[in-house]
Structures are given as C-alpha cells and as structure tokens.
Amino acid sequence: MRSSQVPPVAVLVDAYTTGNHLPPAFAKLGVDVVHVQSTPELMTSMRLPDLSAYRAVIPYGTPAETAERLAEFAPFCVVAGQEPGVPLADELSERLGLPGNGTALSAARRDKYEMIEALRRAGVRCADQIKSGSTEDLVAWAEERGRYPVVVKPLSSAATDGVAICRDAEEVRKAADAVLGTVNIFGEHNDEVLIQSFLDGEEYMVDFVSYDGERYACCIWQYHKKLKGTHRIYDRDSITPPGTSPATEIIAYMHEALDALGIQYGPTHAEVIVTPEGPVLVEVGARLSGGLLPDFHDICLGANQADVTALAFTRPRDFLDRYANRTYRKLTEATWILLATDRDGVVESIDQDVVAEIEALESVHTFVPKLAPGKRVRPTVDLYTATAAVHLHNRSAEALERDAARIQQLKDRIYRLRDDMGCAA
Structure with missing residues (x-):
C-alpha cells in the first residue's frame, strides 16, 4: 500500500547552471524541492533552472512575502543554487528559523571587497586592496603602491568576468574603464571596481x-x-x-x-x-x-x-x-579542459565528424560544445567565452595526456564559421 506521507521540502534559491544538480541530489533522499527566484526576471546569461523538477516555483517577491509563501511547505533548509541567490538564501533561512549562515556577513559573501576585508579583520592572510568608482583613484593607488602587476575586477561577478592583470597605470585605466558602468553576468551594475595586489x-x-x-x-x-x-x-x-x-x-x-x-x-x-x-x-x-x-x-x-x-x-x-x-x-588521473580560441565569427554548423572523434577518445568522459549554429565565436578572454568543455579521466597519465593533446589539435575544427560573404569556413 502506497504511503500518503508528503515528502519533506528543501528550498533552492536561483538554481542556475550547476544548481540544476541539486534537485536530483535531494530526490535521491526522498526530498521535494521548491524553487525561489531572487530577481523579477530569470537571468538568461546562465543556464536556466529546470523548473519541471520542482514541486512549486515561487516568483520574485520581498523576503517577507517569500518567507510567508514558503512557510506552507514547512521546509527544512534553504540553499543558494547560484551566486545571486546567496543573500536571499541567507535571509530566508534566518526568517524561517532554519540552519544557515545568517545575514550578518551576507555582504561579505557576495562583495569581493567586503569578503577580503572580513578576512583582514579576522587576521586571515589576504590581499591588499581598495575599491572605487573612479578610474583615477584606482590608478593612483596602483602608482602609490609601486608594485605591479595588480588585479582589477568587478565586485560581485564570477567566471573571471572582467578580471584583468595589469602591469602599468595605462592597463589599470583601461581595465577599470572596461568594467565601470557595465553590467556583470548576473545583471548587476558595476558602479565600483576592485583593485588588488597580485x-x-x-x-x-x-x-x-x-x-x-x-x-x-x-x-x-x-x-x-x-x-x-x-x-x-x-x-x-x-x-x-x-x-x-x-x-x-x-x-x-x-x-x-x-x-x-x-x-x-x-x-x-x-x-x-x-x-x-x-x-x-x-x-x-x-x-x-x-x-x-x-x-x-x-x-x-x-x-x-x-x-x-x-x-x-x-x-x-x-x-x-x-x-x-x-x-x-x-x-x-583526471582533467577538465576548457577550450580557448582566437577565432571570431558566427557558427554556421558543428562538424559532427570532429565531435565524434573527440567523443571516441579513450579518456573522454563528457564533451560539451558551448555554442550552437547562429551563435558568435569570440576570442576567449574568460570562462564564458570558452568554446567547449571536456572532462577526461584515465588510469594512465600517458593516455590522458595523449588524448588531451589531440583535443587541442582539433579544437578549432569543431565549429564551421561563416566568412564575410556568409559562406562556411
């Protein structure tokens, strides 16, 4: 006779990208999941949550409204599925009286300047740094410090988005100007920039x-x-x-x-x-x-x-x-390879013969092209402009290296790009 007992519920906030691995992980333990969205619209810059995996989907609302909606499910935990969901997960777990990290240091878990300052206050080894909305303030700090290189980055992004290693004042100026006034991969405005010791x-x-x-x-x-x-x-x-x-x-x-x-x-x-x-x-x-x-x-x-x-x-x-x-x-032995390119163009098609050769290599566990026909290939500067990801494992280090080298030989043949006349190249 089937039990009528309702499964317990875990709450996932912004389960984008690898947050999609959490619903099946909880399901193995007999737990249902409810999804909470921390923004008015879904963030399309990341792989979206599979909302079909959830018992319920709670749209954007104030923390108080969201906590009230969640109370009817009697959840036993709230977990951030991706970076933007961290502050809301902290607040919801606190409001619902559930195990969590609390809100006192939430800012330090998202803002990279506050993060390093929290370490400094605790006496934990950390980088030197300042943040500013002024390019000239950042340049002045680097010049007064007198030790290059330095690192320029957004305050709250990820995947090396906007991160630059700068060897002189002009590179600092260029890197800061490239970040200030833009929007990061989570849709947040870059009103200030962080500069740190290398x-x-x-x-x-x-x-x-x-x-x-x-x-x-x-x-x-x-x-x-x-x-x-x-x-x-x-x-x-x-x-x-x-x-x-x-x-x-x-x-x-x-x-x-x-x-x-x-x-x-x-x-x-x-x-x-x-x-x-x-x-x-x-x-x-x-x-x-x-x-x-x-x-x-x-x-x-x-x-x-x-x-x-x-x-x-x-x-x-x-x-x-x-x-x-x-x-x-x-x-x-194992490795995870992110394929980089210097090519620039629009994908006409994926060469399935090249894909088949990569997938047939002894060490390859998973090969994931990141671009589809019609998408733009750009020279790689960060994680999001890598062209493909390959996971490899092998008992033999030599075999692993052989297969990794072959993938590097094939990487720029995966995509056929349109030339200026619209023809495949």
Missing part, C-alpha cells in the same frame, strides 16, 4: 560542504591558466593529491577563511593562490562549484558536492559520520 603562485579550486561548522573537503583542483594580454584564461585543471602539500595547507587555511566569513552551512566554491607566504583567498562563493559534474566527480574523487550538500541538510548525522573532517580521494 598574488604570485599556483592557483587552486577548493570546494567544501559544511554543516554546523563541520566540513568535508570535496576537491582541490589545480588550475592551469594561460596569460592572454591582461587576462588569465582557463586551460585545464588537475586533481591535487589529498594528504600532501599544498592540499593540507590549503584545507587548514580555508577553515580559517570560511569561519571569518561566517560560512558554517552549505556548499562553497573557492579560488586560492599558494604564495611564498602560504595560501591566500582569491574569492569564495557560498554555492556549488561551477565546474561540478556529479558522475565525473564520483569517478575521480569518490563523491560529489551536490550529493554531499543534500545529505548534509537532509541527514546531518549521516554527513557528520561519513564526511565531516575528511577529504576527497584521488581515484584516477
């Missing part, structure tokens, strides 16, 4: 899940980037072996940083640079990693951030017993 060292992606201050280190991937003008563009990532240096130092540092930011619950995705003085936070988002691919991470690391997040909120005791104060494992 952190010299290798960069790492560091993902955690926390519950009541107890944490699981989901993964540490080393970024391999290429400098292109004033932009460092993603090339590929590789797993940092756990239990070794610098993984142990990064994990210890991130506990301090997350505590300083008041992050005691939920998933986090951070970038950290290991400088000669030790790890230093670039930034952290209180949401899932943008690079999360659950089945790939299961194969490579033994677990994935979406499933662990759902478990932490749904069955805290199980999370504490199985994951708290533990780290990922390295189960195989």
